[in-house]
């Protein structure tokens with residue numbers, strides 16, 4: 154309808170997307186066959202039936218299992234290019250995607266296999282689809298500081314502009330940002346951009362740690378920030394971008410109904426909010442679906458939607474000149 158066309162027509166950036174979370178059931182089946190991997194599912198419908206989560210960990214267990222089908226460089230290429238083809242149709246002009254190298258190296262797939270497959274698809278996405286992109290590698294916070302340092306070391310050949318930043322994801326509770334303060338200090342010394350998931354399930358205190366200890370450039374999720382009025386005011390003033398993921402929050406039971414989603418409150422508090430898909434193959438939709446869902450539930454205006462899209466360009470790691478071209 155009219156609203157969907159309006160959303161699709163606005164230039165926007167996706168700033169919170171885990172490539173492994175864009176693995177659609179159909180591709181999971183195809184790659185399982187191609188690589189001779191036995192899946193615990195017999196059909197696409199069985200896979201979809203398994204996607205019922207009551208919290209982040211429920212999802213992560215299924216997500217890490219799903220990525221087992223990704224084995225060869227071509228698999229990472231196919232995964233990445235399929236994602237880019239989808240979002241190119243939704244008015245996404247730029248993406249800053251995450252991937253989880255430790256989810257692959259831990260099961261014997263080489264860092265270079267994963268990274269080169271993704272980068273080749275990102276290059277083709279720029280050339281064939283006109284979508285610009287950057288790549289951010291995330292550390293799995295349930296693993297140790299030492300393992301994160303080893304991953305940072307292994308990635309060094311790609312810090313010549315191919316991997317532009319580091320992030321922090323996986324199980325939040327019990328793994329506060331402070332656990333990775335020294336790793337993020339090392340990444341900052343390498344001139345990498347810094348982002349971290351915080352305040353998705355974890356408390357506002359974890360957001361404060363991500364800001365003050367990790368000194369991040371952008372905050373992933375951050376929904377629980379508004380439980381701390383002082384912190385909210387500080388982050389409104391700083392202008393740091395929040396990468397909010399409405400359908401993810403609903404699927405992982407961060408909100409019980411989209412009408413309860415804090416996005417409108419966050420915008421009203423002056424936070425620089427963006428809308429993103431997180432793990433679209435698992436959570437029921439890509440960018441437009443996320444915009445539609447939150448727009449309908451919270452009765453957002455077209456002006457609100459335009460602000461959210463503008464925020465995504467402004468909150469990206471594009472240069473000022475590149476941002477101006479999209480605004």
Ligand code: HPA
Pocket residue numbers: 171174209216322323324350353401431432
């Ligand atoms: N939260 C934390 N870790 C993740 C997520 C998420 O939403 N998606 C993939 N890894």
Ligand code: ZN
Pocket residue numbers: 169171322350373431
């Ligand atoms: Zn995420």
